Amino acid sequence: MLISLVSSGYFLYQYFKFLPYYNSTVSQVFGSMLGIYCWISVNALLTGLYDVSGSIVVILVGSPFVVWMIKYLRNMRRDWLMYTPIDSFATDIDCLNQIMTFQEWIHESQKNYGSQDTEIRIKGFINQHMLECESLECVCARIGELYDNQTDSYL
Secondary structure (H helix, E strand, O other): OHHHHHHHHHHHHHHHHOOOOOOHHHHHHHHHHHHHHHHHHHHHHHHHHOOOOOHHHHHHHHHHHHHHHHHHHHHHHHHHHHOOOHHHOOOHHHHHHHHHHHHHHHHHHHHOOOOHHHHHHHHHHHHHHHHHOOOOOOHHHHHHHHEEOOOOEEO
16 A cells, blocks of 8 residues: 555656646646545555545545646646746756647637737747847847738737
8 A cells, every 4th residue: 555655646746747748638637547546545545554434435525626636736837837948947848848838828819819818928928038038040039020010010
């Protein structure tokens, strides 16, 4: 039982360290399954140490809370990645997570046209990049070339 608890804790650690960057729904389900596995391991250990009945009820009642907590922690990790400069990433997976999150924001804004929340996040991310970018090859260095005077907007 202790091995199960240690392995489930390690799996959760690996999940949050190398947050899977594929489809967000699949990632949330995968993280929730790992969280429930850890929750079951904790309950199995406590049931083994103490002679307690009704642990199935505790597992079933606690599982929705575990799923909510995993989803919340995953979103906090993604938000932290969005505010981290690309040069500060330890792994390429973090960079891919940032790119996937930005793509999800773009798709969300296209689905919900006029969504101010998503539009503000995208514009804030771009403005932050423009302030910190020092690359001469980046398109933000030539932002004046992208402005169209006839339409009064950027290409």
